[in-house]
Amino acid sequence: MDLPAAAGHPHADSLLTWLQSYVMAGASQRTVRDIRNDLFASSRRYRLRFFDQRAHGDLMSRLTNDVENVNQVLADGVVQVVSGVLSMIGVRR
Secondary structure, eight states: OOOGGGGGOTTHHHHHHHHHHHHHHHHHHHHHHHHHHHHHHHHTTSOHHHHHTSOTTHHHHHHHHHHHHHHHIIIIIHHHHHHHHHHHTTOOO
16 A cells, blocks of 8 residues: 655555555454354354264364455455555555
């Protein structure tokens, strides 16, 4: 994300890009942690019969892949959307 105020500083763009990535990575990790905790809590409410009727590893694989997809969207996708919106409204140089 390029900011006009950073134009006078040669390393400001790199610093702002790093800061944006760092903040989004932290936010996505906290969100994924919360989702995993919620999934674990909700899985404890099921009866054992629910788990006995499903193949070993299917549930864990599904949950792991779905949560990882959410993590990728939060870490990468949101940054791209914000950058795109700011570019469209003319914040870029």
